[in-house]
Amino acid sequence: MKVFILLFSVAVYTVFAVPFENEKQYGRFIEIPGGDGQMHLVDLEAEPDVEFLNEIARNPANNQYFLYTRRNPRVSQTLTINNANSIRNSNFNANRPTIVIVHGWLSNRNTNPNPTVRNAYLDKSDVNVIVMDWRRLAMRDYVTAANGVPAVGRGLGQFLQFLNQVTGAPFTSMHLIGFSLGAHLVGNAGRQLGGRAARVTGLDPAGPLWTLSTNRLRASDGVYVEAIHTDGGTGGLGIGSRVADADFFPNGGRSQPGCATSLCNHNRAWELFASTVTRNHLEGRQCTSMTQVTYNTCRGSTLRMGNDDLNKRGSGIYRLDTARRYPF
Template sequence: MKTLLCLCLAVYTAFAVPLENEKRQYSRFIEFPDGEGNPHTVDLEEQPDMKLVEDELRNSNNQYLLFTRRNSASPQTLRINNANSITSSNFNARNPTVVVAHGWLSNQNTNPNPILRNAFLRRADVNFIVLDWRRVAASTYPTAVAGVPGVGRGLGQFLNFLNRVTGAPFNTMHLIGFSLGAHVVGNAGRELGGRAARVTGLDPAGPLWHVNSNRLRRTDGVYVEGIHTDGGTTGLGIGSAVADADFFPNGGKSQPGCSTSLCNHNRAFELFAASIANTHLVGNQCSNMLQVSSNTCRGSRLVLGNDNLNKRGSGLFRLNTGRRYPF
């Protein structure tokens, strides 16, 4: 009972602590898509299922699925506190480690996992690890939001274990999350003390996150990047700066060739995947969000995305893209 009370207080605090003056006016009921693109009605005022969240903290059901060039189609399951599951796998501590976390109502088989796995493994032989957190992600949206910090901490603890078992350095780890998954990897990076080389948030989820202290932030990694593609007033993305460098393709609210919020939201991982193989997605630094919106950014240039573990940059960046791959 004491643990449950602490959890409830933590969730209340997470929702009550404002990070900035920005206000976003969502209706109580919104439409939010699952990993297959099917819309679901979400009640943002629904109480989270704290029993499920507490149970997940006690008995994590998250899966860590490894893909390499030796097993690019069939994953190997890595288990925390089971060194043999790692040493007997194809994990190679000399290669970079890329971790991807999906969003709400998704799993290992839904995007962005396959599209990013293919992009990275075509580029180099990396340890590509998919975090499948479907048990919490398959719950109501407010419950999934409440579960994000615990899932993220669990991922951070797993990466600490991976480091102890194999010696894989934190400065070769790149954590990537889409939508709710962006806040998951932010919490994972926080658990690692900000030592991961890169943390990338692909259109970090907006509903219930604008004044949530557990959201992705710039101290979660050595270099933290946000890519915002659906940040309109009622968009699925957070739409505001959360990282060292924040990119706003086409202004960050609507994307060429898109007629739905879902399309805008998904464009974040599509652009990022394109950036792994291409170098033409380059933003200009902006002085403020007015310049972002009016497309008058003329500052220094920084490439969006890519797989460079030593990448650095800070500020707001705008770029304009095409309608289809490679954009």
């Protein structure tokens, strides 16, 4: 009888110890790229700087917001939360769509995906592009930065609420786009807005410390939430499982053609997205399982990945194949 109980306990443990489909378990140490293009060795079990995180949470004004429009496509105007004149005296137009772009770890407003996605939008249409710079937190160690993302995301949401109050710009004309850690940041911003933003897009949402986090990007963060997964393999830099309304897995979502490194795979998410804003040419095929994604046997309906359509809708997981280089 004791043997049976022991075997049953082992069996139950085995079942519940198996990770969720395509979820990843990371070791203590992992190399993660920063906006400088270099890989940095990160201790995922390091203690975050709690005092700094408390200060960040108390003061959302730490974040900076830079506006670009067709009247100032390369030289930004600074928008400041709780300073209505900074908005009224800018080129911001509440009658046009507002695109918010958020960078990842060890980055700032001048690092990609910011300039590439900004230029793709402004070259195509007359919109407000707001680039968020959260370098004060993003330049800290990875564990501290990751722990501070929810508070900084809420700060972005508060800024957009202020923008709405000052100008009347509706949340239904806002598209929040974030890369890596920035993907979870815009998710938390959308949550602060009660899921009212028209679109929230996660570009290869960061995986380390986020795989099972309740603070990660999720489908309820906007009216339509989309994720593009390009480095979701075991130990990859991105989450390899579904997190949004529609999740796209280009080339299977683990490695990308023309890439020899995880960094290249990870960055391919914003490169693909920028190209779709310009061309709207990449179309996914719906899959019933991640097995179909992996073996490229998806036969469901089609949905275009990315693009700039504020009224886009869709759900499910999608596989598509791309070329090796821009425009893919």
